[in-house]
Amino acid sequence: MQSPLPFFPEQASNFAGNVDALFSFILLTSLFFSVLVTLLTIYAAFKYKRKQPGEVGAEDHGNMVLEIGWTIIPLILALFMFAWGAVVYVHYRTAPKDTLDVYVVGKQWMWKLQQPNGRKEINELHIPVNRDIKLIMGSEDVIHDFYVPAFRVKMDVVPGRYNTMWFRPTKVGKYHFFCSQYCGTNHAVMGGWVTVMDPSDYAAWLAGETGDVNPVSAGEKLFTQLACNTCHIANGTGRAPSLNGLFGAKVLLADGSTVIGDEAYIRESILQPKAKIVAGYQPVMPTFQGLVTEEQIQNLTAYIKSLQTQPVPAKGSGIAPATSGKK
Ligand code: HEC
Ligand SMILES: [Cu+2]
Missing domain, CATH: 1.10.760.10 (Cytochrome c-like domain)
Incomplete structure (x- = not known):
């Protein structure tokens, strides 16, 4: 599915379509009501403006149908947004079995990543397409955050504990990742590239070089x-x-x-x-x-x-x- 709004980054993971659809729904719903309320306010300001000096306002005893309407409709909309968000979130927080586990360490100001076979990378992550990937992440100093916009996934990387996140890349290509938690002087350059490869290319890449112990x-x-x-x-x-x-x-x-x-x-x-x-x-x-x-x-x-x-x-x-x- 393509992004419904034109300003999204490329969609390159299993989560991207859902996240974009939910985001667009919330954005468009909010936009619709913001515009509606603004226009009605402007309209009412002109329509009910005092036209003669000394004019007295009409009495208003409220309107039950309106009161109920503008309570129930937003309630249903808000609950719908919540439920949809919960479904997407729980899916994202529940890693499937049999993931390819990559260990990630964040430190000021670089990312160290290690493949299951031991191959280490700095600010680069190579992974096979259409495979469930789990990142197990720790920090050596302060709070960082691993963010891959094209996958629509991000997770804080916190000293003193592991945080994990999973995703399935769906498109071969190169995607930027960032540290998205301000972490000091060189925070802005603390990022790199995820390279999503065909499984055979990935296997060849994994086998190439490396004196690293797994x-x-x-x-x-x-x-x-x-x-x-x-x-x-x-x-x-x-x-x-x-x-x-x-x-x-x-x-x-x-x-x-x-x-x-x-x-x-x-x-x-x-x-x-x-x-x-x-x-x-x-x-x-x-x-x-x-x-x-x-x-x-x-x-x-x-x-x-x-x-x-x-x-x-x-x-x-x-x-x-x-x-x-x-x-
Ligand atoms: C002096 C003995 C001793 C040493 C040395 C020791 N452990 Fe333990 N460990 C224990 C005991 C006793 C328990 C069970 C009681 C508890 O939970 O603290 C345990 C529990 C654990 C558990 C939880 C096990 C479970 O079945 O839930 C892990 C994991 C663990 N140790 C890892 C390690 C690692 C890794 C090291 C070395 C870096 C280590 N231990 C060194 C005695 C030791
Ligand atoms: Cu950082």
């Missing part, structure tokens, strides 16, 4: 270097829960509640281990706040996400650990 192996190395592996033993016999199968699973906490083991939870477990204690374990994990860089946290997260073989549930979960046949 985030999963970098994370695996860190896991040993930081001695995470002394407590987190793969088969679940250590002082800490096995991290096998954690990603995407439901984790039972000591206070009886549950959380989903997503990127945000893994990150929080590394930086503020005491925030959520896994049922059946002592809160003995030290915090790694200040000891690991944003990139290292992403590497650890990628590594933990990759541990999907042979899930070992935590002791407190009440489920027997998966065994491979023998006791």
Whole structure:
């Protein structure tokens, strides 16, 4: 679908059509009523102007039909805008399964991006067309914001946490992205280009050059270097829960509640281990706040996400650990 209004940027993602349609609807509705009210005001000002000195205004007792009309119609319109907006927003905030995950770090004043195979880029993002992409984003300093106008997606990138967003590019091409949260002197130049490629071109691009270690192996190395592996033993016999199968699973906490083991939870477990204690374990994990860089946290997260073989549930979960046949 083409943009209904002439001043939109190119539409190059699955969200663009919907966002533009909603935006145009709200804009045109507001414009219609603004013009209507302005014209009626001007008309009334002339029509009911005092024409003779000493003229007395007519009495007015209101009009029920009008009162109800201009209450109900805007109410319906506003609720319709809200509902439509909610549908678009929920779709945007709910990433599908099986996305291509790109890690993004914002810092004054550049963007560092890393592909699942480890290939790193600065202020450039290469992605295949018609594939669901998820950006997992952190900041090393202040609040930034990743904005791709042609995709109609933007998301704040906030220090101390991950924010994620997803989209599916629908058109091969090059699209500008920007930092859209004022972040200091060189904020204006903190941007770059998203290159959307045919899947075969993308595969060729991915395979080309790169001495970069992929985030999963970098994370695996860190896991040993930081001695995470002394407590987190793969088969679940250590002082800490096995991290096998954690990603995407439901984790039972000591206070009886549950959380989903997503990127945000893994990150929080590394930086503020005491925030959520896994049922059946002592809160003995030290915090790694200040000891690991944003990139290292992403590497650890990628590594933990990759541990999907042979899930070992935590002791407190009440489920027997998966065994491979023998006791
Ligand atoms: C001194 C032992 C110890 C070390 C070292 C340690 N952890 Fe932990 N970790 C624990 C314990 C105990 C828990 C469970 C209690 C809790 O939630 O705090 C835990 C929980 C976690 C969880 C949540 C697990 C779940 O099943 O929900 C993650 C993720 C995690 N640790 C990652 C790490 C990483 C990454 C490192 C290294 C950077 C690390 N841990 C180092 C003891 C440790
Ligand atoms: Cu910025």
